[in-house]
Amino acid sequence: MGYRKKNRNVGIVGIGETKFSSHREDVNQPEMIHEAVRQALDDAGLKIDEIDCVVHGNMELFEMVHQPDMWHTLGSGAFGRDSFRLTTGGTTGGTLVCAADNLVASGMYDVVMAVGFEKLQEGHTTGGITNMADPLWARKLQSGALTAQAANKLIDEFGAERARKAAMIYRIIMDKHAGLNPNSHRAFGLDWDQMDDLIENSPPLIGDLRLIHMCSQSDGACVIIFASEEKAKKIAKTPVWVRDHITVHREETLDLHNNYYPNRTTHRFAAQQLYARNGIDNPLEYFDVFEMYDPSAWWGVDWLREFFLLEGDEHLKLVENKEIMIDGKMPINPSGGVIAANPIGATAIVRTAEAAKQVRGDAGPHQIPKPVNHALTSSFGGTMWTVLTMLEKDLDW
Amino acid sequence: MDNKIDTGDSYVIEGKLALPYTYFAGRVGSTFITTIRDKHKIMGVKCNTCDKVFVPPRQTCERCLEDIRENWVELGNTGEVVNFTVVRYEDKHLPRKVPFVLALIHLDGADTPMVHILDGVDPEEVKIGMKVQAVFAEKTTHTILDIDHFAPV
Numbered sequence: 001m002g003y004r005k006k007n008r009n010v011g012i013v014g015i016g017e018t019k020f021s022s023h024r025e026d027v028n029q030p031e032m033i034h035e036a037v038r039q040a041l042d043d044a045g046l047k048i049d050e051i052d053c054v055v056h057g058n059m060e061l062f063e064m065v066h067q068p069d070m071w072h073t074l075g076s077g078a079f080g081r082d083s084f085r086l087t088t089g090g091t092t093g094g095t096l097v098c099a100a101d102n103l104v105a106s107g108m109y110d111v112v113m114a115v116g117f118e119k120l121q122e123g124h125t126t127g128g129i130t131n132m133a134d135p136l137w138a139r140k141l142q143s144g145a146l147t148a149q150a151a152n153k154l155i156d157e158f159g160a161e162r163a164r165k166a167a168m169i170y171r172i173i174m175d176k177h178a179g180l181n182p183n184s185h186r187a188f189g190l191d192w193d194q195m196d197d198l199i200e201n202s203p204p205l206i207g208d209l210r211l212i213h214m215c216s217q218s219d220g221a222c223v224i225i226f227a228s229e230e231k232a233k234k235i236a237k238t239p240v241w242v243r244d245h246i247t248v249h250r251e252e253t254l255d256l257h258n259n260y261y262p263n264r265t266t267h268r269f270a271a272q273q274l275y276a277r278n279g280i281d282n283p284l285e286y287f288d289v290f291e292m293y294d295p296s297a298w299w300g301v302d303w304l305r306e307f308f309l310l311e312g313d314e315h316l317k318l319v320e321n322k323e324i325m326i327d328g329k330m331p332i333n334p335s336g337g338v339i340a341a342n343p344i345g346a347t348a349i350v351r352t353a354e355a356a357k358q359v360r361g362d363a364g365p366h367q368i369p370k371p372v373n374h375a376l377t378s379s380f381g382g383t384m385w386t387v388l389t390m391l392e393k394d395l396d397w
Numbered sequence: 398m399d400n401k402i403d404t405g406d407s408y409v410i411e412g413k414l415a416l417p418y419t420y421f422a423g424r425v426g427s428t429f430i431t432t433i434r435d436k437h438k439i440m441g442v443k444c445n446t447c448d449k450v451f452v453p454p455r456q457t458c459e460r461c462l463e464d465i466r467e468n469w470v471e472l473g474n475t476g477e478v479v480n481f482t483v484v485r486y487e488d489k490h491l492p493r494k495v496p497f498v499l500a501l502i503h504l505d506g507a508d509t510p511m512v513h514i515l516d517g518v519d520p521e522e523v524k525i526g527m528k529v530q531a532v533f534a535e536k537t538t539h540t541i542l543d544i545d546h547f548a549p550v
Contacts, residue, residue: 024421025421026421026423026424027421027423027424027456028420028421028422028423028426030455030456030457031423031425031456031457034456034457034462037462038462041462048461048462061416063418064416064417064418065418073459074455074456074457074459075456075457075459077459077462079459079460080460119421121419121421122418122419122420122421123416123417123418123419124415124416124417124418127414127415127416127417128416131414135410135412136408136410139412
């Protein structure tokens with residue numbers, strides 16, 4: 001493995017996040033990005049000339065603007081500064097965090113600003129996603145971002161009734177969280193008495209995946225400013241420390257790389273590596289919050305088992321007993337998660353931004369009621385791309 | 398030496414990407430275009446901190462990040478050619494039959510040049526420093542082409 005311990009510690013010192021919406025006709029892309037940049041700079045108490053480097057990320061095909069980072073300098077603050085652009089699909093925002101962390105940890109820059117954005121209303125997301133597939137084998141045989149794979153898996157293993165119910169409990173919990181988060185794109189005010197109706201009557205999309213299970217298409221931007229330990233302690237009252245991150249991915253749509261099914265998911269593989277090298281034996285006990293990239297309720301339920309290295313139906317029980325609620329044993333997505341807002345290039349960096357706010361204790365109405373010292377965040381992209389990031393309140397590991 | 402590559406039995410897939418998009422100009426961009434369309438006036442915005450007048454206008458000064466969206470400055474519809482090139486190849490996306498001139502025009506009162514078509518002059522006669530003025534389109538397209546072109550004064 002190429003993994004090495006960090007050269008120096010890196011802290012999150014500023015966070016900015018726009019309201020997420022499907023309607024941002026009032027601003028162009030650089031203007032929308034600037035809303036989050038301004039917030040992050042104000043949050044950190046920094047001026048733009050104190051930023052050494054800007055890392056920019058989105059999915060270009062979703063707005064049909066090539067090299068958006070170049071003209072986004074009008075809003076991003078990258079003018080006259082070193083800058084990089086990253087595009088890694090759904091994980092883009094997670095990769096931005098990894099890159100910014102590495103750039104600071106390496107000693108290359110002291111203060112790095114990561115900018116994730118998407119304005120999906122302006123483009124055609126499915127058009128962009130379907131062109132990701134192999135032109136010979138896959139492009140004519142795929143369903144874009146919509147898949148019932150996790151639903152099938154859960155139904156096979158636990159029976160339709162229990163699986164469908166668990167997915168809907170998960171969905172309603174996420175909506176309840178979204179209702180607390182002022183930046184949510186969608187919060188319907190769902191309640192438990194709607195369970196059976198939604199399970200039966202929400203419009204079907206593919207297999208057992210229904211409209212109610214699926215994430216939105218959103219517009220929005222999210223910015224995080226990272227600084228070296230020395231600078232972070234001067235800049236921020238409560239820097240949030242980036243302990244570690246890991247990226248694992250593989251093509252598995254068509255088993256082109258000869259995975260034997262069933263196989264270990266990239267989520268489980270990433271989690272195993274990350275916990276092992278950080279000496280974490282029981283992630284469910286260790287972490288106080290998990291901001292998960294959960295594109296649908298089915299995936300959310302299924303992936304809990306992978307990320308926490310659970311066995312059997314332990315993950316279903318967490319959901320059924322509502323332990324994943326904001327005041328539960330393991331709060332999942334107090335922000336409402338990806339089902340509540342999915343501005344793709346920003347989505348994964350939002351997970352880390354939201355988790356960092358939880359650690360700082362200033363998340364607002366969706367702040368977890370008990371202290372948050374250890375946070376986990378995930379990113380997901382096609383076809384099976386996983387990024388996990390660990391945040392800490394104290395530099396004591 | 399034989400550079401021929403055997404391409405027998407090699408299947409080629411013809412593809413085409415459909416990539417529709419819309420673009421929201423933002424209020425500053427919208428005002429810029431509608432003022433050209435409705436009033437035949439070219440407007441810039443001024444950053445007082447950097448003492449620069451930008452055209453096309455922008456909401457934020459990219460140098461100091463000051464919010465400059467309200468600082469409208471009316472520019473002259475006249476200016477000076479600061480650089481130019483002659484387009485000589487035909488393609489569907491080009492706005493004119495070739496040969497035609499694309500020029501960087503420094504409008505009176507602005508600190509940044511803008512690009513537009515320079516017409517009404519033989520391409521061989523164009524000179525840097527030439528004084529030009531905006532000629533507005535008779536029919537609106539609600540785009541930057543509501544300035545049809547620039548022509549020598």
